[in-house]
Structures are given as C-alpha cells and as structure tokens.
Amino acid sequence: MSMVAETSSAEPRVTYLPRLLTEAASTIPHHTALRVKKAGIWQDITWSDYRDAVESIAFGLADLGVGEGDRVAIQSENRPEWLFADVAAAALRAVIVGFYPTNPVAEVTYLLQDSGARVLVAEDQEQVDKALAAEAECPSLEWIVYLDGRGLATYEHPKLLSIDALIARGDSRRAAQPQLLKEADALRTPDDIATLIYTSGTTGPPKGAMLTARNISFASYVFTLDGGLLGKQIGPDDTLLSYLPLSHVVERGISVWANLRAHTVVHFAESIDTVTADLAEVQPTVLFAVPRIWEKIQSAVAIRMANASRAKRAVYSIGARWSQTIANDRMANSGAFTWRARVRYAVGYWPLYRPLRKRLGLLRVRHAISGAAPIAPDVLSFFLGLGVPLFEAYGMTENAAVATSNFAGRMRVGTVGEAQPHTEVRLDEQSGEILTRHPGTFAGYWGRPDATAETIDVDGWLHTGDVGEWVDGTHLRVVDRIKDIIITAGGKNIAPSEIENALKSSPYIKEAVVIGDRRPYLAALIGIEYDSVADWASRRRLEFTTYRDLSSKPEVVALIAGVIREANKKLARVEAVRKFRMLTKELDHEDGELTATQKLKRQAFAKTVPHLVDDMYADSSAYPGGDLGRNG
Secondary structure: OEEEOOOOOOOOOOOOHHHHHHHHHHHOOOOEEEEEEEOOEEEEEEHHHHHHHHHHHHHHHHHOOOOOOOEEEEEOOOOHHHHHHHHHHHHOOOEEEEEOOOOOHHHHHHHHHHHOOOEEEEOOHHHHHHHHHHHOOOOOOOEEEEOOOOOOOOOOOOOEEEHHHHHHHHHHHHHHOOOHHHHHHHHOOOOOEEEEEEOOOOOOOOOEEEEEHHHHHHHHHHHHOOOEOOEOOOOOOOEEEEOOOOOOHHHHHHHHHHHHHHOOEEEEOOOHHHHHHHHHHHOOOEEEEOHHHHHHHHHHHHHHHHOOOHHHHHHHHHHHHHHHHHHHHHHHOOOOOOHHHHHHHHHHHHHHHHHHHHHHOOOOOOEEEEOOOOOOHHHHHHHHHOOOOEEEEEOOHHHOOOOEEOOOOOOOOOOOEEEOOOOEEEEOOOOOEEEEEOOOOOOEEOOOHHHHHHHEOOOOOEEEEEEEEEEOOOEEEEEEEHHHOEEOOOOOEEOHHHHHHHHHOOOOEEEEEEEOOOOOOEEEEEEEOHHHHHHHHHHOOOOOOOHHHHHHOHHHHHHHHHHHHHHHOOOOHHHOEEEEEEOOOOOOOOOOOEOOOOOEOHHHHHOOOHHHHHHHOOOOOOOOEEEOOOOO
16 A cells, blocks of 8 residues: 655756845845844844855865865854855865764764865864874875864864864865856756765664755655645744754754755754753754654653642642643543643643743744654643644655655554655565655665665665554554564564654653563663652652662652553453563763764663663572563
C-alpha cells in the first residue's frame, strides 16, 4: 500500500539560497531577518545586513581558494555566523559540512578526513583546540577560521585565521574580482551538492548524506507551504528560536532554508544555557523540538509544582485533572477541541494555562513539532492538555526531513501522520520497511556508492530502515528500527522503543534501554533523570552525594520499580519488563554511548554494560536494581 499526499502541482522551479537572500535584501532590505542576543540585549540583523555579511565571507573564502565542490566545515553553536558561512559557501557553489559543537577530537578528525574539508570555521578556543589536535591527521585541511578570538591571542599556527582577517582578505578579492559571485551564480545547477549532513552513526561511523540544491529547494518549499511540515503557511510574522544544533537537518531547514524562503524572524540565544529564558522572551510562533526537550519541559513543570506552595499545588492539581480531560477529548477528536474541552480550557485559561504557557515560552506557539525519535503518548497528552498544538512528524536526513506529519484536525496519536505534500510513502510488502519518494531524496552517501545503492533502489524509493504500519489507512505508525527489533526466545517480535518511551514518560527516568533479544524475558537498564530524582530525594530528606550514589539508593531503586510496574500494566505480558538494573553514570556523547543528537548507540553501549546484562539473566542481584516477577 502506498500513500501519496494529494496537493496542488509541485514546485514549479528550483530556488537557490543565495538568490533568495539577494531577492530579500533587494525587496525588504530594512526588515529584520535575524536577532541575536548580546549582553542581554536583542540586536536586529536586517536582510541587507545578512546579504552583506554573506558576501564578505564568500569573497574571503574565495581568496582562500574555495570554489565549486570544495568542502567548508563549521563547528559552532547556533549563531548568525553559522548562517553566513552556510550561504557564503553556497554562493561559491561549495559544500558546507556541519559538525556538532559536542563532537570530540576523534570525531572531528574522522569528519575532516572523510569530507576532505579545506576550511574549518571554528567558533571559539574550544573548537580551535579540537581542530589543531586533528590537523596533523587531516592533510586536506588548509585553514581554520575562528569566530571568537578570546583565549587565542597567544596561538601561533600558519593555518589559523580570524574572521576579521578573512573578511579583510575578501575585501581585497572583491576589489580585484567584483563579478566573482555573479560568475559562480551563472554556473550553478539543481544538481550541485550543497551540503553534507552526517548521519548520527548509531551502528557505525557516520556517513555524509549529500543534499543537492534541488533537495534543499524542495524541502524549503514543503516546510513553508500551507499544509506542509510547519502547518499553515509561514511568513514574516512568524518568530522562531534557533537552539537545536544547526548540524541537524530539521533545525537547518527551519532556521536557514525556510527563513530565506518565507522571511521569518529567527532568534539566536545568547548560549545554550539561556534557552529556557530566551523561549519565554521570544515566545515563538513555530517550535520544533526532539522528544527529549519536550520531556524536560514536562519534568521541569513537575519539579516546580512539587516545590510550590500548598495553594499553588492545589490549583495545579485541579488544572492537571482538567488538562487530562482536555487532552483525552482532543486525542479522541483528531487533535481538535470538542465543545467540552473548549469550555474547560476557557475556564482554566487565565488562572492556569495562559501563565504556564507564557512561562514556558509556548504562549504564541501555533504549531509545535516533535520529531527525530518517537515521543511518549503521555508527553504528547501533557502539551495537548495545555492547549499547545503539538504534532508528531517523521523524516530523516536522507529525505531532507520530508516524509509525514500530523496536522490540526487530522491527528492520530501514536502515529507520525500523513504524507507531506508531493510525497509518496509506502511499506515494503515483505519487511514492512517504510519507503519514501520525492524530489528531496538525497543524492547518496559521500564516497559510499555501496551504501547509496542499498538505500535508494532503481525506482527511486528511499529505504528508511524503519518498520512501519498503517493506521486507518492514512496515518503511518513507526514501529522501530529494523535492526533494533527484539525477537525473544519464544519467537515474539517486540519493538523496544515503545516500551522505552513508556518508561521515559516518567519524570524520574531519563534513559531506558530494553534488552531481551533471544532471551526468555525482557529486562531494562535505567538511567535516572538526575534533577527530578534529586528533587524527589531532597524533599524526603534523603542524603546523597553523586549521581552514582543517588541512583544506587534503595529508596530510588524502589521508586523506579514503581514506575516500571505502572508501565507494565499498560503492556502485554510478553512486553513487560521483568528485571532492571540502575546505570551509575549518565550516558555521554564523548564516551561514545550517545550520538550528538542524543540517540543511543546500542552496540557501543552494550559493550560497556555486559556485567549488568548478565546479572539480570542470572539468579543474582549484585547491582542496584530489582526483580519485578512475571506479572511486573
């Protein structure tokens, strides 16, 4: 069975990012394109400012020898210069390669080697240090351009160059060759490779997904279209906060591609630590977040209410019950308000829902999206009960994040929605694998024709590696990654992600890893949500010192056992978790247990905990945890 979004005719032509910027700077030069917070004050960057910065950097890169097809890497937190470098590379028909700011030296070395980047734009001393540590093993790397020079005054290296020095070189190049950018623009084609976005690398080394100018044009079209990924058509009245890594395809699509096409106003937080406060200040109209962010927001509310006054707790308790009723009605009504839900929401709006949404930065959100991983229904329910229009969507780097999405009035909880405009989706008849096809399908993996052939078949279908099933014939439900499906000793196929999400919906559980392939029953490794559990322990005057100490406390083990028992009540008997053990450290990207997008590297993680796994399937309990029995 296939699902095809029925919409108007497809995009008439390919649009290029540099041309979109030039057009905006010509037609609305003084309108605000970006805002950046410096010293606590939001500063405007107009469309003409944006264009001028891009051209200055583009001429500078050209003076460093960057041209058609050359790779320019960038490793930085979200800031306007990320966008300037991105579009500047596109202006030269070069290829931008985004690194995550958290990538350790080993990963930076691999990415520089694999991409063959000639220039690395590094944000600050931390990123420069990584680049210098990798430089000797990366023969293609010729220049390291830094954006923030603090701490670098004493650094002497022939490949180091400040952004100001780059721009100065660009000024000289512009004077000598003023038509350079126009000449490059005249030669560009829809098949130009515009960017390499490296996959998360959950099962092996990351692969560079090549997205072309055509892919990006199609994605930006669908992102901004009425009924596309961002709901209603977006435009200059929409405000956004850019805080998720720009190396991620969706954040890039929203903060760069859609911004250039629809002329939204994108805000950049002062730092990753100020995002919560910045959300409350900006009050974005459109917001994308991964499930982990939505879980943390829900958890923060739970902690705040637990420490509130008795009167506030009483008001919140009433509101929470009303919220659950509102959420239940909305989920049973395709996400839309029923008359009963609307009346309850109206009564609770001023005393509860409005102030809470305003504090969370969600007051003006008209369309919120959760993607990149499955979200627990309880988390989705929480936000729907607050009146936040949160919808689950599905996509991946290889299809430019265009696949399916839920929409207002057509939502099915537990699904990732319907096909987005101009998109075909079907399931493989034998394996149930989800296949997609549209003009945004990537050109292949950089230097990996074998992997490309395994991913895109001769008919142009992209094989996602996810197993899915249809709900009501129109909505797609993602079961799990094919490689992660557990087959128990009894031959039962189980999707671990569903059980893990049920556990992680608790504010006390951050990580849950379900194990049981070829085993007689399911077991789980649990990592606590430190802030929530620490607050719980403090209110009970339970003394502790470290994460290890807290997670090993018998009282905490009992707390987690209770959470698992409650989750087991909602699961089939064969899906119930029978034993669990506590993790004594937080999983970390630098330790190789998580990807930069906080996805679990199951194979790498499994190598670090064989003792815990063996203990759960032995008649011992040498480590903190519990035996929940056959009935959970």
